[in-house]
Amino acid sequence: MRLTALLFLLIPIISHAFEPLNTDDAGTVAKDRNQIEQYFFTTASRGGSTANTVDIITPGEEYFGGGVAKAFPFTYTRGITENIEASIGATYFANPRGSYSPISNKVIALKWRFAESNQDKWALAIKPSITLPGTHQQQVYGLDLALPNFGLNMIGSKYWDDVELHLNGSFMKSPYNTNYQVGMNSIANRTNILFFSAAPVWTVVKGVRLALDMGITTNPPSNEQYLTSYALLASIFSVNDSLDIGLSYMRSAANMGIVISNAGANSSRSEIGFTWRFQ
Secondary structure, three states: OOEEEOOOOOOOOOOOOOOOOOOOOOOOOOOOOEEEEEEEEEEEEEOOOOOOOEEEEEOOEEOOOOOOOEEEEEEEEEEOOOOEEEEEEEEEEEEOOOOOOOEEEEEEEEEEEEEEEOOOOEEEEEEEEEEOOOOHHHHHOOOOOOOOEEEEEEEEEEEOOOEEEEEEEEEEEOOOOOOOOEOOEOOOEOOEEEEEEEEEEEEEEOOEEEEEEEEEEEOOEOOOOOEEEEEEEEEEEEOOOOEEEEEEEEEEEOOHHHHHHOOOOEEEEEEEEEEEEEO
16 A cells, blocks of 8 residues: 655645754744755665555655655745745655656745734744646656646744644645656545644753654545654754754555554664855
């Protein structure tokens, strides 16, 4: 079976989340400021053959292929107002390669922080997004879908002195060109994708944060169970006010028991990169 943990914060799937997490936060880039997120990830599968793995999705992209993926997701974000940001993103796939463009998952997103309380330290945001269509060959090899996708993410954040908690609930309409396979698989995919996640983030010492990110999401293959689970551990190191270095490790599977025990078919994603904020 082809269990798929669709981790799109989806908004990202649409524009990368609070890298290197899957869960987004309600914060926005300050007005007239810029942000670049450049990461690298690699995937691995365990407990099954190429046709018996869990596909990996990372914010800003879907990867439906059965083999190992190595890719460089990139996102540029601009602060439009003090509570609205716009972002564009794309991913360069170093592997797999074929007779198609290695650049896929082209996403445009807008985040609006529409409510907040400085006194109670909470914020709410909404993030609509659209993923531009890939080519037919990209869909066949699992890098992209050959029809435009759109999504909406609801984000809630609560802040304490040393702890933050971020909650996401998103919907993605994910159609594809039914004349072609998706990731070399002819089984029909679900096109209404739900995603729910929670991520507490701890400030251990100044400049060092640790995060636990867990969630459930719709499993696209229509002949398989409806939901899959994931868990992710991450570290974020703030070199200065403008530069963060992040790394994470995620495992996804049919249920959280397999995710934790590693005693069944599952897939993993390892990611490292940086976030740079500038004028």
